[in-house]
Amino acid sequence: WSDEDGFDVATATTGITGICGSGIIEAVAEMRIAGLVDDSGLIGSAEQTSTARSIPEGRTHAYVIHDATADGGPLISVTQGDIRAIQLAKSALYAGARLLMDERGVDTVDRVVLAGAFGAHISPKHAMVLGMIPDAPLDKVTSAGNAAGTGARIALCNVTSRAEIEKTVGEITKVETAIEPKFQEHFVNASAIPHKTDPFPELAKITILPNVSFNTGGGDSAGGGRRRKRRG
Template identity: 50%
Template sequence: GIIEVVGEMYLSGLVGKDGTILDNRQRTRRVIPNDRTFSYVLCEQSDDSAAPNIVITQNDIRAIQLAKAALRAGIDLLLERCGESRADEIRLAGAFGAQIDPLYAMVLGLIPDCQVGQVRGVGNAAGSGAVRMLLSLKERIEVEALVRDVQRVETATEPRFQELFVGAMAFPHATASTPNLADAVALPSHPLTSAYTSTRPRRRGRRKDAVNE
């Protein structure tokens, strides 16, 4: 899927840590100019085919960054609320979680750094939980007790969410360490632009020709 494709593009040095498709035209003819950015030709069609080439554009990369940063920022926010700095186990629920490769999810920073063997999909977790509640009175009582302690975190109004979101835009992350990931794959070394290294808003400087009042 697209997660694995973008992950391999990052690991191979075709995409920088800030998500920019780099000018690697000297390395491969699959990197092509696209207006002011670059694209990567994932699949070339034969000359006699009317179908267009399958191309990964800069906009595709940005869409992945925005989606994964929102998810990662939410996870990091919950960890902070629980007073934890890392996750020992990660379970990926739903159809998306069942299909995604845990290693590439970590390469992109979709999930926090963790031992790869401790990350796995659990399928339809909501459906499985509903069945267990219907079939077991004991588990239903247990769940009813647990939900009383559930705290809702509204990310839209949470001040820290935006800061965490900015850091999570980078691959795999702007500031978080990734020792487990580094043990699993060879990570490229890319410089990171200042836009991802600081979460403080920029102050607008006054124009030199401004008139003092």
């Protein structure tokens, strides 16, 4: 669902049927902020999280976002599989960014620009909570929209700009992630939410992530676990 004008009217017939791509990013990030998911990506049980919305699902748990089963509608939840898929995707994104930072010899960035149509709909705060992007001041995380399409139009319509683009392309250093020795290390460290080793001081200025752990020593198995206090 959405708080955008006209959403209720548009879904009056179909009802709520699922979670979109940018929506799942916000949902998982909010679950992390609320302490429903620990930094390893595990969803806590109802006992661990103190909410009945955490329901058993096999050996793991899911978190109920919307329950319309009483009216014959769907039960929409965020599952452990959903979070693992998010972790795989965001780890690859962050590892790629970290390799570029290594290439430049820096550990921090001043700003982040999200390109592509999907990037235009992502909440910068929630992307940073998940560790999809490097830590940076939130007001310095912006969207460029369809940068590839815009660049193509500029190249087609402006001869001078086309020459500048060709010159810039020749100066680009290609970083092949598949053969970079540190890619696997960066990928594994980035699987934590937001990150296993890299600090996120700018993120800490706007939100405090609860220091909880739902790992009972049996991988993703259900039950047990403990809560730890929030990081100050």
